[in-house]
Amino acid sequence: MSLAVTSPPPPPQGYQISDLAPAGAFSDAERAAVYRAIETRRDVRNEFSARPVPDDVLRRILAAAHAAPSVGLMQPWNFILVRDPRTRGRVHEAFTLRNAEAADRFEGARGDHYRSLKLEGILTAPLNICVTCDRDRGGPQVLGRTHQRDTDLYSAVCAVQNLWLAARAEGIGVGWVSIFDPEDLKPLLGVPERAVVVAYLCVGYVDELFVRPELEARHWARRSPLDDVVFEERWGERPAQAE
């Protein structure tokens, strides 16, 4: 009897027919719903109702975030659900310190205008979600990240946007608060050294939303026209106007 040494079979590399589905456009109503979510999504700071977000709704929103694209399918995110008022109180203190520093960077009337803006709903929203990026997930080599190390961070931001849009469809507002030193938040939320705090989100039901960005409605900044930001072939080259 020969005892031939056999190497293990190579891992499968193909896919199954059942892995594919038709890629046709959505129905008119479905398409309208997607664009409506995108166009009416707003950053919410002030108008949260205390009504809790039910677990099944929260699960759908988190599943939408978790379905985001990610470099090499790295899925580098975690979602820390922050509900404890004591923790949120500490997060709010961290915000207050950094917000005062930020306000001082704007001079004169601009500084007064800044101080008049409410820029977070940490204590008034019933739920806060911290989105992190674990920079070591997927090991040292991740497909697509070799020459662009920050693509893991970009992936986590894609998850935030998915969450934001799904929340809009559920009637839930989201406000992104970045007026922190992220290192202040890490010990409060137990975020390990290797991970980055990407977003701190205030989440809750809202009865009304601004129809345009609140910062525009409050005369802080203006939304730019689409044509100002579209170039053709090279930076600065404007597309030819359609006849």
Ligand SMILES: Cc1cc2c(cc1C)N(C[C@H](O)[C@H](O)[C@H](O)COP(=O)(O)O)c1[nH]c(=O)[nH]c(=O)c1N2
């Ligand atoms: C990365 C990042 C960080 C922040 C924000 C957004 C993003 C993408 N935004 C919200 C921002 O002001 C808002 O998105 C724009 O003004 C546009 O308004 P709408 O989102 O369309 O309502 C925001 N808003 C705020 O009041 N406090 C903040 O700290 C931040 N930080």
